[in-house]
Amino acid sequence: xxxxxxNHANLVQASEFIARLNSLPQCHxxxxxxxQDDILHxxxxxxxxxxxxxxIVWEDGxxxxxxxxxxxxxxxxxxxxxxxxxxxEIMRLLWEKALHYFEGxxxxxxxxxxxxNHTAAEFASRNxxxxxxxxxxxxxxxYPSIDLIDVSLLPPRCHSEFIHLHDTVFPHTYxxxxxxIGRVNDDHKVYASGDADGLNGYLYAEYNREEKxxxxxxxxxxxxxxxxxxxxKLLDMAVHDLFVNAGAxxxxxxxxxxxxxxxxxxxxxxxxxxxxLSFYKLNIWE
Numbered sequence: 001x002x003x004x005x006x007n008h009a010n011l012v013q014a015s016e017f018i019a020r021l022n023s024l025p026q027c028h029x030x031x032x033x034x035x036q037d038d039i040l041h042x043x044x045x046x047x048x049x050x051x052x053x054x055x056i057v058w059e060d061g062x063x064x065x066x067x068x069x070x071x072x073x074x075x076x077x078x079x080x081x082x083x084x085x086x087x088x089e090i091m092r093l094l095w096e097k098a099l100h101y102f103e104g105x106x107x108x109x110x111x112x113x114x115x116x117n118h119t120a121a122e123f124a125s126r127n128x129x130x131x132x133x134x135x136x137x138x139x140x141x142x143y144p145s146i147d148l149i150d151v152s153l154l155p156p157r158c159h160s161e162f163i164h165l166h167d168t169v170f171p172h173t174y175x176x177x178x179x180x181i182g183r184v185n186d187d188h189k190v191y192a193s194g195d196a197d198g199l200n201g202y203l204y205a206e207y208n209r210e211e212k213x214x215x216x217x218x219x220x221x222x223x224x225x226x227x228x229x230x231x232x233k234l235l236d237m238a239v240h241d242l243f244v245n246a247g248a249x250x251x252x253x254x255x256x257x258x259x260x261x262x263x264x265x266x267x268x269x270x271x272x273x274x275x276x277l278s279f280y281k282l283n284i285w286e
Contacts, residue, residue: 001057001058001059001064001090001093002057002058003055003056003057003058003093003094003097004055004056004058005053005054005055005056006043006046006047006053006054006055006056006066006068007047008047010056010063011040011043011044011047012040013063014043014054014056014063014066015036015039015040015043016036017063017066017084018032018039018043018066018081018082018084019034019035019036019039021084022034022039022084025114025116025117025275026114026116026117026118026119027084027114027117027119028113028114028116028117028275028277029080029081029082029084029111029112029113029114029117029120030112030113030114030135030137030275030277031070031079031080031081031112032081042081043068046068046070046081049070051071051072051073052068052069052070052071052078053068053069053071053098053101053102054066054067054068054069054081055067055068055069055094055097055098055101057085057090057093057094064085064086064087064090065082065083065084065085065086065087065090065091065093065094066081066082066083066084066085066094067080067081067082067083067084067085067094067095067097067098068080068081068082069081069098069101069102069106069109071102071105071106073105073106076105076106076107076108077106077107077108077109077110078102078106078108078109078110079109079110079111079112080098080109080110080111082094083095083119083120083123085119086119088122091119091123095123095127099284106284107283107284107285108281108282108283108284109129109281109282109284110279110280110281110282111123111124111129111279111280111281111282112135112277112278112279112280113277113278113280114275114276114277114278115134115276115277115278120280121278124280124282127282128282128284129280129281129282130280130281130282131278131279131280132279132280132281133256133257133278133279134256134257134258134276134277134278134279135254135255135256135257135276135277135278135279136254136255136256136257136263136273136275136276137252137253137254137273137274137275137276137277138252138253138254138255138266138267138271138272138273138274139250139251139252139253139271139272139274140239140250140251140252140269140270140271140272141249141250142243143239143240143243143244149236149237149240149241150237151191151237151240151241151245152191152192152193152194152237153189153190153191153192154184154190154191154192154199154202155192158192158194158198158199159181161198161199162177162180162181162190162192162199162202163176163177163178163181164177165177165199165201165202165220165222166180166202166204166218166220169218169220169221170218170220173218175204175217175218180204180218183206187206187207187208187209187246188204188205188206188207189204189205189206189207189238189241190202190203190204191203191204191205191234191237191238191241192234193230193233193234197225199222200221200222200225200230201219201220201221201222201225201230201231201234202218202219202220202234203216203218203219203220203234203235203237203238204216204217204218205217205238205241205242205251207242207246207248209246212247212248212249212250213248213249213250213251213252214238214242214243214246214248214250214251214252215251215252215253216235216238216251216252216253217253219231219234219235219262221234231262231265232265232268232269235265235266235269236269239251239269251271252274253266253271257276
């Protein structure tokens with residue numbers, strides 16, 4: 001058994017290994033897809049990223065374990081792509097190499113794994129990760145409606161109002177309101193609903209042209225305007241724009257498993273449950 005780092009020479013072999021395992025619920029990690037082509041593309045990006053690294057264990061010339069660390073040194077955080085292993089000893093070796101490699105540079109590690117992935121749950125428990133939340137992934141394919149729906153995008157004059165609303169509804173999430181405004185372009189849109197009182201709610205969605213895939217990232221409604229159908233109006237607006245105007249083949253989203261109102265909203269709009277995942281976090285400087 002020997003260990004090493006991901007490099008250009010073993011990208012294809014690593015993508016084959018991960019694709020085989022990530023298609024299984026009991027091995028699935030949420031940060032990666034299930035097709036080998038998608039995984040290979042992700043590994044190529046990681047291999048060219050000076051901040052990130054991945055570690056491999058071989059046995060008898062074949063890959064027996066993989067752990068990627070998609071790091072953001074500026075924030076001091078990283079997403080774990082894995083561990084993809086079957087043996088505890090290999091799991092321990094990969095984790096030790098990762099911790100040593102990033103020692104002093106990262107303070108938080110995130111792990112996103114299928115609820116059926118007991119290996120990841122055991123890894124998290126053994127190494128001090130804490131379960132933060134559970135999420136349900138949903139997908140909508142096809143769009144039968146041909147009705148025209150007016151699309152209202154967030155105007156610049158409402159940027160400050162949007163930032164306040166987003167940061168209030170989703171404090172400490174992966175994109176702040178200011179970061180979302182900085183991402184807005186033809187494929188990253190903030191849909192808005194407002195009246196004389198101002199901004200009532202918004203939906204932030206992204207579109208991947210290469211994959212023809214849309215993703216609903218956030219829906220936020222002002223607390224004083226809830227239960228008035230604003231969330232469904234925003235969802236219909238975004239779905240129509242992504243399918244009809246952008247040409248999406250599917251739309252995906254992630255929602256908290258305990259958020260029954262949101263689950264009901266998405267199911268009513270035609271979204272189907274694809275997968276349930278658990279989110280773990282390790283703070284190593286506590």
